[in-house]
Amino acid sequence: xxxxxxxxxxxxxxxxxxxxxxxxxxxxxxxxxxxxxxxxxxxxxxxxxxxxxxxxxxxxxxxxxxxxxxxxxxxxxxxxxxxxxxxxxxxxxxxxxxxxxxxxxxxxxxxxxxxxxxxxxxxxxxxxxxxxxxxxxxxxxxxxxxxxxxxxxxxxxxxxxxxxxxxxxxxxxxxxxxxxxxxxxxxxxxxxxxxxxxxxxxx
Numbered sequence: 001x002x003x004x005x006x007x008x009x010x011x012x013x014x015x016x017x018x019x020x021x022x023x024x025x026x027x028x029x030x031x032x033x034x035x036x037x038x039x040x041x042x043x044x045x046x047x048x049x050x051x052x053x054x055x056x057x058x059x060x061x062x063x064x065x066x067x068x069x070x071x072x073x074x075x076x077x078x079x080x081x082x083x084x085x086x087x088x089x090x091x092x093x094x095x096x097x098x099x100x101x102x103x104x105x106x107x108x109x110x111x112x113x114x115x116x117x118x119x120x121x122x123x124x125x126x127x128x129x130x131x132x133x134x135x136x137x138x139x140x141x142x143x144x145x146x147x148x149x150x151x152x153x154x155x156x157x158x159x160x161x162x163x164x165x166x167x168x169x170x171x172x173x174x175x176x177x178x179x180x181x182x183x184x185x186x187x188x189x190x191x192x193x194x195x196x197x198x199x200x201x202x203x
Contacts, residue, residue, distance in 0.1 A: 003027035003036070017046030037061040050082035062100070071099035087117025107135040122150040138167045154183045161198075174198040 005027045013019035025038040039059040046052050055077050062070040077093040094110040112130035119125060125147050132140040141164070148158040158179040165172050175197050182190045 003029045003034075017044075019044045033064060035061070035063045050084075052078075052080045054078045062102075069100050069102045071097075072103060073097045087115055090114045090116075109133045124148050138170070140167070140170075141165045148179075154185075156181050172199070 005025070007026075008022070008024040010020065010022040012021075020041070020043050022041045023039065027036040028034070037059065038061075039057070042054070042056045044052070044054045056075070058072075058074040060070055060072045073096070075095040078090065079092075080088065080090045082088050090113070092110075092112040092114075094108075094112075096105075096108050096110075098105040098107060110130060110132040112128060114126065114128040116124060116126040126145070128142075128144045128146075130142045132142075134140075142162065144160055144162040146158055146160040148156060150156040158177075158181075160177040160179070161175075162177065163172075163174050175195055178194045178196070180192045184190065
């Protein structure tokens, strides 16, 4: 039993810093009476040398004659601004929709604001604050702060403290991540991380 497949790929750009990439794939099986669809679109707009806006949409769909098996969609809006010596500011908005009998995850909306700056040539700090709202009305807030430093031209370490607060009886989290990286060159980087739970009731 096979599928009749078709796909479309589009790449477009303008002189004003606007570009679009789209990939569309569909498959139909007359024997199974099933339809599958996958689409991924990415729109980028460079307003100037320091400001970038990006919007992407990922869609996945799988149907049979009687019901929707999978209807998932992910939208991501990202706005970034380079503030020069002050650092970089980034805002991200995510909207995830999960539908169909095979999709068990709840829909959600997430907003994240991040700021990163350098303390000196080898050391940088990053703070990230996010809020997530689920379709059942529950909320989750996350605060993450990272300190990174280069030990040599090829190696470095980082420490990230993360605090997650959840509504109701859902457990909060407080953890610390230790990271190490080594740059082999030519685009090959080895990264290792270790997470430690800092909750007072953790064993």
